[in-house]
Amino acid sequence: MEREHIIRQYDLELNEIREKLLEMGGKVEVMIANAMKSLVERDSALAEETIAFDHHINHMEVEIDEKCLQVLARRQPTARDLRFLTLALKIVTDLERIGDQCRNIAKRVLELNTEPPLKPYIDLPRMSAAAATMVREALDAFVKGDAELALKVCKDDAFVDALNDQIQRELLVFMMTDPSSISRAIKVNYISKCLERVADHATNVAEMVIFMVKGKDIRHTVA
Numbered sequence: 001m002e003r004e005h006i007i008r009q010y011d012l013e014l015n016e017i018r019e020k021l022l023e024m025g026g027k028v029e030v031m032i033a034n035a036m037k038s039l040v041e042r043d044s045a046l047a048e049e050t051i052a053f054d055h056h057i058n059h060m061e062v063e064i065d066e067k068c069l070q071v072l073a074r075r076q077p078t079a080r081d082l083r084f085l086t087l088a089l090k091i092v093t094d095l096e097r098i099g100d101q102c103r104n105i106a107k108r109v110l111e112l113n114t115e116p117p118l119k120p121y122i123d124l125p126r127m128s129a130a131a132a133t134m135v136r137e138a139l140d141a142f143v144k145g146d147a148e149l150a151l152k153v154c155k156d157d158a159f160v161d162a163l164n165d166q167i168q169r170e171l172l173v174f175m176m177t178d179p180s181s182i183s184r185a186i187k188v189n190y191i192s193k194c195l196e197r198v199a200d201h202a203t204n205v206a207e208m209v210i211f212m213v214k215g216k217d218i219r220h221t222v223a
Contacts, residue, residue, distance in 0.1 A: 013071050014081065017064065017088055018143050024060045024095050025139040029132050031057070031102035032198060036128040039109045039191065040121050047113070050106040057099035064092045080212075087208045091142060094201040098135060101194040101201075108187045108194075118174065118184040127163040127195045130156065134202035141206060147213040153206035160199035167192045 031050055038047035068085050071077065077085060112118075134153050141150035171185040171192075 010071075010075055013067070013075070014084065017067055017071070017085070020060065020064050020067065021088060021091060021095075022139055022143060024057065024064065024092065025135060027053075027057060027060070028095050028098045028102070029136055031099055032128055032132045032135070035102045035105040035109065036125055038106060039112065040125060042113045042117070044110055044113045047106040047109040051103050054099045054103040057096055061092050061096040065089060068092075083212045087142070087212050090208060091139075091205050094204050095135075098198050098201050101198050105191050105194045108191050112184060112187050115184055118181055118188055119170075123163050123167050123170075124188070124192060124195070127160055127167070127192065130160050130163070131195050131198040131202065134160070134199050134206075138202045138205035138209065141209045142212070145209070145213050147210050150206040150209035150213070154203050154210075157199050157203045160196055164192050164196040 031053060034046055034050045034053075037043065038050060068089050072082075072085055075081075134156055137149055137156075138153045140146065141153065168189060171189050174181045175185045
C-alpha cells in the first residue's frame with residue numbers, strides 16, 4: 001500500500017511538471033501573438049504589457065526548474081522518467097528565451113510606433129503565426145511523446161527561415177532606394193530575426209522530444 005501511494009504521488013508530480021510546461025508554453029504563445037499585434041496595430045500599451053509579462057515567464061522557469069530538481073533528488077528516477085525530467089529542464093530554458101525574444105520585439109515596436117509605418121506588415125504576421133504553431137506543436141509532442149509531430153516541427157523551421165530571408169531582401173531594397181528608411185528597416189529586420197530565433201527554440205524542443213522518444217540525436221541533421 002505504501003509503495004502504491006509513493007508511485008501515485010510520483011506520477012502526480014510528473015504530471016504537474018507536464019501541466020506547468022504546457023501552461024508556460026501557452027503564456028509564451030500569448031506573448032508571441034501580443035508582440036505581433038502591438039506591431040501591426042501600432043499598440044504601444046500592448047507592447048508595454050508584453051515587456052512586463054516577461055517577468056511571469058521568468059518566474060515560471062524558476063518554478064519548473066525547482067520542481068524538476070526536487071523530483072530528481074527525492075525520487076531518483078531512471079530510464080524514460082530521467083530523460084523526461086532532464087529534457088524538461090532544457091525545454092523550460094528554451095521557453096524562457098522565447099519570452100525574451102517577444103520582449104525584444106515589443107521594445108522595437110515601441111520605437112517603430114513613434115515613426116511613420118515603413119510598409120504594411122504581411123510576412124511578419126505569417127512568420128509569427130508559424131513560429132507560434134511550432135512552439136505549441138513542439139510542446140504537444142513533448143507531452144504526448146510524439147516523435148512524428150516533433151519531426152514535423154523540425155521541418156517547419158524551413159518555412160520560417162525562408163520568410164526571414166525574404167523579409168531581409170525586401171528591407172535591403174527599401175534601404176537602398178530610400179536612405180530615410182534605414183533606421184526603421186533595421187528595427188523591422190531585428191523583429192524578423194527575433195521570430196526566426198523563436199522558431200529555432202521550438203526546433204530545439206522538438207529535437208529533444210525525438211531524443212527522448214527514440215534515443216536518437218538529430219541535431220544539425222534535419223534539412
